[in-house]
Amino acid sequence: MIKFLDVQQLNARFESAFKAEFSKFLNTGQCILGNKLLQFEKEFAEYCGAKHCVGVASGLDAITLLCKGYIELGKLKLGDEVLVPANTYIASILGVINAGLIPVFIDPANDSFNISAENIEKQISSKSKMILAVHLYGELAEMKGINVLAKKHGLLVIEDAAQAHGAVDVNGIKAGNLSDGGAFSFYPSKNLGALGDGGAITTNDSALFKVIMKLRNYGVSEKYKNDIKGVNSRLDELQAAFLSIKLKQLDADNSKRRVIAKHYFEQINNDKITFPNYNVSDSHVFHVFVIRCKNRSMLQQYLLKNGIQTVIHYPIPPHKQKALKEYSYLKLPITEQIHEEVLSLPISPIQTIKDTEKIVSILNKF
Numbered sequence: 008m009i010k011f012l013d014v015q016q017l018n019a020r021f022e023s024a025f026k027a028e029f030s031k032f033l034n035t036g037q038c039i040l041g042n043k044l045l046q047f048e049k050e051f052a053e054y055c056g057a058k059h060c061v062g063v064a065s066g067l068d069a070i071t072l073l074c075k076g077y078i079e080l081g082k083l084k085l086g087d088e089v090l091v092p093a094n095t096y097i098a099s100i101l102g103v104i105n106a107g108l109i110p111v112f113i114d115p116a117n118d119s120f121n122i123s124a125e126n127i128e129k130q131i132s133s134k135s136k137m138i139l140a141v142h143l144y145g146e147l148a149e150m151k152g153i154n155v156l157a158k159k160h161g162l163l164v165i166e167d168a169a170q171a172h173g174a175v176d177v178n179g180i181k182a183g184n185l186s187d188g189g190a191f192s193f194y195p196s197k198n199l200g201a202l203g204d205g206g207a208i209t210t211n212d213s214a215l216f217k218v219i220m221k222l223r224n225y226g227v228s229e230k231y232k233n234d235i236k237g238v239n240s241r242l243d244e245l246q247a248a249f250l251s252i253k254l255k256q257l258d259a260d261n262s263k264r265r266v267i268a269k270h271y272f273e274q275i276n277n278d279k280i281t282f283p284n285y286n287v288s289d290s291h292v293f294h295v296f297v298i299r300c301k302n303r304s305m306l307q308q309y310l311l312k313n314g315i316q317t318v319i320h321y322p323i324p325p326h327k328q329k330a331l332k333e334y335s336y337l338k339l340p341i342t343e344q345i346h347e348e349v350l351s352l353p354i355s356p357i358q359t360i361k362d363t364e365k366i367v368s369i370l371n372k373f
């Protein structure tokens with residue numbers, strides 16, 4: 008069986024380095040908010056090209072805390088509207104809602120999985136205060152157009168970069184540094200994944216950074232002095248130490264993902280399959296390789312019968328989830344169609360050429 012993703016094998020590459028860090032960790036007794044977190048925050052900010060990084064407990068918290076940070080600074084207020092992609096993982100939407108803001112769902116451009124400036128502009132109202140761009144599946148959203156639009160209308164822009172660690176635009180600027188603030192997830196299956204939950208915020212805004220540093224730790228400015236109503240959302244020392252080890256491998260891993268993606272683009276030859284957009288640049292880090300097929304469930308079963316595991320990202324759009332039933336009346340035809348047709352093929356930095364060739368050959372016979 009070719010697994011969709013083998014997290015155990017992905018991490019096995021770092022086993023001895025992890026064990027060495029774990030031994031050091033046991034000797035320090037510092038579990039929370041110590042030097043390992045500071046070090047990782049510095050490294051990840053540098054990697055993204057941003058001034059600041061705050062390690063938090065998850066990608067969802069990273070989005071929520073970015074929003075709450077702007078509320079604390081008075082740049083947003085409860086009930087303000089945030090323009091969000093309808094085609095995304097539900098966490099993007101929940102992050103906005105958790106902060107007391109209102110999501111306005113935008114259908115993607117016809118030929119893309121991501122939102123376009125053109126589609127966002129149609130839905131801007133006097134209540135709109137921010138755009139949340141999502142680099143879905145690892146592909147940068149159209150940030151240039153989105154930032155121009157935001158400037159024109161006086162909107163903030165944040166990025167959900169949970170699936171796009173290391174994606175770079177044409178000017179060499181990385182995900183997380185293409186807006187006012189970036190939110191990352193280090194969920195174990197991500198391109199940069201921890202050995203548990205984790206997340207981070209990147210920003211060049213020093214006031215935002217300072218307020219989020221407080222928010223993630225009960226609103227504390229100094230021990231037992233609470234300035235604002237914060238939460239407990241801190242990236243563990245141990246996870247930060249593991250992430251520092253894995254960060255060194257991130258660019259090489261993303262390159263390996265692109266090699267597999269390129270192989271799929273060049274070798275899959277089947278009219279029933281539609282490819283994702285790709286401009287052959289480093290703006291896509293192929294967190295997942297998502298094809299479309301009208302007979303998706305038949306294709307998925309066929310692949311499974313032939314020893315290939317696939318995943319659907321995602322089967323139900325956020326506005327059709329029971330949890331968000333207040334939005335179920337919305338008609339978002341492109342999003343709804345995407346959810347009927349998408350299928351993610353195996354892709355990872357440790358996938359062998361032999362497995363990739365087998366996947367291609369089986370797909371070509373469907």
Ligand SMILES: Cc1ncc(COP(=O)(O)O)c(C=O)c1O
Nearest residue numbers: 065066067096098099169192194
């Ligand atoms: C696009 C997107 N946003 C946000 C998240 C939330 O991240 P986490 O699971 O770390 O909370 C995820 C991953 O789960 C994601 O894929």
